[in-house]
Amino acid sequence: MRNLETSFQIVTTQQRLELAGRKIREPAFRQNKGLGNEVGYYIFDYPAQDELLVRDWIRDMQRKNSPALDGCALTVFDLYDTLMELLEEEDALEDFFSLERRGGMDAVAREMHCWLFEEDAFLVNRIKERTPEHAVVFLTGVGKCYPALRSHNVLNNLHQVLDHVPVVMFFPGIYSGQELMLFGSVKDNNYYRAFRLTE
Secondary structure, eight states: OOOHHHHOOOOOHHHHHHHHHHHHHSHHHHTTTTSTTOOOEEEEEEOGGGHHHHHHHHHHHHHHOOHHHHSSEEEEEEHHHHHHHHHHHTTOHHHHHHHHHHHHHHHHHHHHHIIIIIISOHHHHHHHHTOOSSEEEEEEOHHHHTTTSOHHHHHHHHHTTOOSSOEEEEEEEEEOSSOEEETTTEEOOOOOSOEESOO
16 A cells, blocks of 8 residues: 555645746746646645745846746736836825725725726736736735735736736645645635646
8 A cells, every 4th residue: 555654745835936946947838838728827825834935046046037038028027016016106105095984995896906907907918018018927915915815816806917927826725626725724716717827
């Protein structure tokens, strides 16, 4: 009988990041090959306690990226920073603070969804506008945006407008291939269109 304890190999976040780095550098990954007709959307899930490790790795990847040599521009969008930038540009920050005082975070999340995705699609349009033709897009800052911004909303809406480059969301939690669990405990809506970047 197979001994599960000895055959099970523990893979650390650092090891998975190294695998991710090699995968992203493959030409087939950047061309979205091997996925049938599916657009290349990926999730790199990791334990929330490894957040700083993941941030350092992303900064290192950015620093080393050479579009001429790598064949792509590594384009990083911190969702929290992008959200704050949009709120300030639209002079809407105080409005959302006021809404939170009156109706709590549930009201903020509902209004934020309408504002970012339905009325003017501020967030997805910003990402689309600032993504070069030959790019790999990293989405970060998911945990910092909770509960005002939910990851499945970002992915569902972005999927409709950005389909020519691979997109990787860095997710502090668990992605089963169907279910998103932020921080390993907060259930997001199911999401079926993304592939796990590494196992």
